[in-house]
Amino acid sequence: MSSLLAPALADGVRLHADGLPGLVETNLEASQAWLAIGGRPALLYAYNNRVPGSALEARPGEILRINFKNSLPEDTNLHFHGLHVPPIGNADNAFLMIPPGESYTYEVSIPVNHPAGTFWIHPHIHGKTARQVSRGLALPLLIRGDLDQIPAIGRAPESVLVLQDFNLDASGYPVEPLGPALIQGREGSLITTNGLVNPSIPITAGGLVRLHLVNASSSRFYLLQMEHHPLIQIASSGGGLASSRSLDQLLLAPGERVQVIITGSLAAGSYRLLALPYAQTGMGMMGSRTVSGAPATVLATLIYEGHETSPVGMPGSLVPVTRLPAPARVRTFVLGQGMGRGMGASMTSFTINGLTFDPTRVDTSVRLGDVEDWEFINASMMDHPMHIHTNPFQIVNGNGDAENAWRDIVTVPASGRVKIRMQFLDYIGKTFYHCHILDHEDLGMMAVLAINS
Ligand SMILES: [Cu+2]
Incomplete structure (x- = not known):
């Protein structure tokens, strides 16, 4: 079982002089490659030869510049999912199409008041988005800020967990769905967390672990539960919550992200992060989405290692969230x-x-x-x-x-x-x-x- 520690950052270069906006610059290539996924070889689409792509980080006020190269056999582009940035020019412009073999420089200015949160980059080519994302194109993007400055949260060990599912044939080639599967939305039988089946998440007794969960699957919903531990949600897809909330289960829709804290409230042992059986449509079940008798999927395993000498408490209030006024x-x-x-x-x-x-x-x-x-x-x-x-x-x-x-x-x-x-x-x-x-x-x-x- 592989262990997940801090997020592996992409090979970005950060130039930052005091008083000037920082520049986070990285090269990013989308290509088709044979890679290991869930412990088996598969023909995937990858960012910099990794599925999922390595997390990028930026701070409010910084410019994120991505020197992008499309080495896929088809058009693609980049969408900066969830960011409040310009939708035009060379920023978060999903009208762009980058042809095969071409390069393009994306430049996204993160406003100084942008909330901290868990965002992600994926292709957004109408008619091809499901295929490209389901073959592996996903890259977490963390905006650091207010939420990270809360001491208990900022000091907690963290992992970014990218949830992806793959539909592969016996030789590792992706299977394109037909008719009914398209209507339901394609779901793959191989479910991975950071490209692995059931990796481990270390936790210390009395300590905290902070998880960024990214649903990078093209259609699959994940009904999340951690055995014997509540999921303490601190952020939704748009950033930090005003106050944390303790949940027994949490539903993560396709494209959605959350941040949760797990408290090491037990002394020892291993506990599974589960995706409970969930019926996406509830058709014929009068809206019920739970499925009795179906097995849960193990996404990762929380493993106690060591003991925190000065246990860490969770703060009650987190970041200010302004309520919008009445609509025009x-x-x-x-x-x-x-x-x-x-x-x-x-x-x-x-x-x-x-x-x-x-x-x-x-x-x-x-x-x-x-x-x-x-x-x-x-x-x-x-x-x-x-x-x-x-x-x-x-x-x-x-x-x-x-x-x-x-x-x-x-x-x-x-x-x-x-x-x-x-x-x-x-x-x-x-x-x-x-x-x-x-x-x-x-x-x-x-x-x-x-x-x-
Ligand atoms: Cu829909």
């Missing part, structure tokens, strides 16, 4: 499923307000600075984890208040509805909102948002 406008978005036109008569499509994705169309225009509520109404029989680029959002509760946490993904349950609130700050330009079951995105469930001055 409320919009509704109906999530649907139908037979696609122009995609082959037998092909299912996924729609937002009745339309499949068209990069030349603007679906929603908003004004910079405005606060809006968006209600997603799910008219389909499948759950859809909806992701909005560029600006984070808060969930609006039943009483009309906004949740005290930032996110960039919210799961809209089959036949259900969810309202979110966001403010369009700092950046104008065209950006995207879409389902993060990436096969749904590729089958049309994506739209263009124009943020105007």
